[in-house]
Amino acid sequence: MAAAAHPLNRRSFLVTTGVAVGTAAALPAIAGPAEAAARRRPGKLTTDPFTLGVASGDPDHDGFVLWTRLALEPLAEDGLGGMPALNVPVEWQVASDPRFRKIERRGVAIARPESAHSVHVELNGLRPDRDYWYRFRAAGYVSPVGRARTAPRPDAFGPALAMAFVSCSQYEHGYFTAYGRLAEEHPDLVLHLGDYQYEYRADVYTVPGGNVRDHEGPETVTLANYRQRHAQYKSDPDLQAAHAAAPWLVVFDDHEVENNWAGPVPEAGSDTPDPDEFMRRRAAAFQAYYENMPLRRASVPNGPNIQIYRRVRWGRLANFHMLDTRQFRDDQACGDGYKECAAASDPSRSITGPRQEQWLLDGFRRSTARWDVIGQQVFFAQRDNNAGPAKVTSMDAWDGYVASRGRITQGWIDAKVRNPVVLTGDVHAHWASELKVDYDDPASKTVGAELVCSSITSGGDGADSDPAAHPFLKINPHLKFYNNQRGYVMTRIGKDELRADFKTVPTVRTRDAQASTKATFVIEDRVPGLNQTYLRPYVSGMEARAKRDLVDETVRNETQRP
Structure with a gap:
């Protein structure tokens, strides 16, 4: 079943607003018994968990960090965002175009309750001095799209x-x-x-x-x-x-x-x-x-x-x-x-x-x-x-x-x-x-x-x-x-x-x-x-x-x- 795209902020410059996102391609194997168990029992999320947006950071010439945090109720007093006390698999994708026609990297990270269901994906092996776009998916919901950029090669100036x-x-x-x-x-x-x-x-x-x-x-x-x-x-x-x-x-x-x-x-x-x-x-x-x-x-x-x-x-x-x-x-x-x-x-x-x-x-x-x-x-x-x-x-x-x-x-x-x-x-x-x-x-x-x-x-x-x-x-x-x-x-x-x-x-x-x-x-x-x-x-x-x-x-x- 296809999942509807998450609406972006109306002032976002990204051109993916309103684009439907189809069923994810086959995922790579998840290493480890805990991750495999989480994949089998992801827990039921009844509303969109991507209420806190997405982010990237600490760019290098061949990668950067991707971030998101799942929260059904962001202001929950216990600080856990109304999330179930379960590990939740979160798919991620990185593309070289804002419509995700060319997927460069993909994988699965595990959002864990002991980390308030935050996700950090540390990437390398990408091309230098490039724009990339990224998004996440969990329990059928799709995150907003973010733009990241790699730095130039260490021996190159790159553009301003x-x-x-x-x-x-x-x-x-x-x-x-x-x-x-x-x-x-x-x-x-x-x-x-x-x-x-x-x-x-x-x-x-x-x-x-x-x-x-x-x-x-x-x-x-x-x-x-x-x-x-x-x-x-x-x-x-x-x-x-x-x-x-x-x-x-x-x-x-x-x-x-x-x-x-x-x-x-x-x-x-x-x-x-x-x-x-x-x-x-x-x-x-x-x-x-x-x-x-x-x-x-x-x-x-x-x-x-x-x-x-x-x-x-x-x-x-x-x-x-x-x-x-x-x-x-x-x-x-x-x-x-x-x-x-x-x-x-x-x-x-x-x-x-x-x-x-x-x-x-x-x-x-x-x-x-x-x-x-x-x-x-x-x-x-x-x-x-x-x-x-x-x-x-x-x-x-x-x-x-x-x-x-x-x-x-x-x-x-x-x-x-x-x-x-x-x-x-x-x-x-x-x-x-x-x-x-x-x-x-x-x-x-x-x-x-x-x-x-x-x-x-x-x-x-x-x-x-x-x-x-x-x-x-x-x-x-x-x-x-x-x-x-x-x-x-x-x-x-x-x-x-x-x-x-x-x-x-x-x-x-x-x-x-x-x-x-x-x-x-x-x-x-x-x-x-x-x-x-x-x-x-x-x-x-x-x-x-x-x-x-x-x-x-x-x-x-x-x-x-x-």
């Missing part, structure tokens, strides 16, 4: 890479419209730099005008809590569209576990203040994170530990060094927040931990890529918010780990990295900055660039901003751009330049808002600075804020999260 990066999607604060707009841009690769989901119970973290929608369940502490919360986020159609559009590289920041956690140290005032209790919470968060992300087997958690920092090569064009700035960091100095803090410069302090730092420096030394891109979570450049002699900076960013930043910066200089670019999330606003060896010397040589994406929703609408009026840019001349609307950054990385378009949406309180480009910067090959080529004129719908209010807004946006 269309890469988007995003962060900070607080479900309660608005609709994920920016994800939908991103999907329409047909990127080749998406980087998510942290705060994919938030841990709070409903109405704890609120925005002016009130939250647009509510979290289900309590603050996430247990494995069931985290599974339920991920399922709520994955149920959003715009997020599903963005995952289906391209492969993702993901890293977490703090809210995937708990606000402002650091290594084994929970947040002050934590719901899990006991160190052992917090580590159990961390283990639950990491287990749910892996279950819900298109990650390779190398990232399977081991209790409260997970290997998330890794390097992905995009041919000779780019190395993506994806960092973990939470799991191995020293605790934030001086009680966190914006502080004048001598301990921030302590050379023994690290935001990466020594092992990851050495891994990154080794990667710089071995790199032959045109662009070395560091995908990470928190602001890298110095941001002093005091115009006087005191230096007042954020202890939760690299400013709280000055020596750590210095070692890594000097590392790419010593390794003669051709084009170092740092990509950042976390701060709920767009920024662009030039990176220095000595931020206190305006004449210090520029040695790199940092591009910071705004949030998808976190902080609510925000407002259009006049970069020239922001005092941070006057106090810190290496900071070149700021905007406080929601959105994402769309880049085009070629052999001669990296172009970054800072995209914004006017509101997250209604669906279907359109995105526009607020500013464009170009980084030229072997020229480690920023060239602004476009800035949309600032149009204010209200009286301009006083300088003090702008500073307060920035600090409040980053630090006053319950």
Whole structure:
């Protein structure tokens, strides 16, 4: 009996919408008695189990990871999605065309209750620098179709890479419209730099005008809590569209576990203040994170530990060094927040931990890529918010780990990295900055660039901003751009330049808002600075804020999260 095709999100660019999918071809043999038994007794699924969409990730020149998770009732309190406590065989197909006329690979994976019926298929042996399409089938139901892409061969540049990066999607604060707009841009690769989901119970973290929608369940502490919360986020159609559009590289920041956690140290005032209790919470968060992300087997958690920092090569064009700035960091100095803090410069302090730092420096030394891109979570450049002699900076960013930043910066200089670019999330606003060896010397040589994406929703609408009026840019001349609307950054990385378009949406309180480009910067090959080529004129719908209010807004946006 033929199964009807699963309808795609109406904004999806895929051309398979409405196409019927016939009976699957004969499946390859399933190895092992448990899998064979599951095939004989798949359990009865009475409704579509593909409610959480599909995803791909961690592309290589010959493959990528495919992901889905079965859930009949995504918001079930036990976190298991209303699924029967049975192993369920899930067929998968990869095709070289969007209508699946030419099937390149196929097989069966087993969705198991102990993994919340998540599926990870790690593929290799595909052709480099190609688009592929994939789908799943279980109990007669067919998933949406996703598009994946392989990287170029290690010795080839390939065409220019269309890469988007995003962060900070607080479900309660608005609709994920920016994800939908991103999907329409047909990127080749998406980087998510942290705060994919938030841990709070409903109405704890609120925005002016009130939250647009509510979290289900309590603050996430247990494995069931985290599974339920991920399922709520994955149920959003715009997020599903963005995952289906391209492969993702993901890293977490703090809210995937708990606000402002650091290594084994929970947040002050934590719901899990006991160190052992917090580590159990961390283990639950990491287990749910892996279950819900298109990650390779190398990232399977081991209790409260997970290997998330890794390097992905995009041919000779780019190395993506994806960092973990939470799991191995020293605790934030001086009680966190914006502080004048001598301990921030302590050379023994690290935001990466020594092992990851050495891994990154080794990667710089071995790199032959045109662009070395560091995908990470928190602001890298110095941001002093005091115009006087005191230096007042954020202890939760690299400013709280000055020596750590210095070692890594000097590392790419010593390794003669051709084009170092740092990509950042976390701060709920767009920024662009030039990176220095000595931020206190305006004449210090520029040695790199940092591009910071705004949030998808976190902080609510925000407002259009006049970069020239922001005092941070006057106090810190290496900071070149700021905007406080929601959105994402769309880049085009070629052999001669990296172009970054800072995209914004006017509101997250209604669906279907359109995105526009607020500013464009170009980084030229072997020229480690920023060239602004476009800035949309600032149009204010209200009286301009006083300088003090702008500073307060920035600090409040980053630090006053319950």
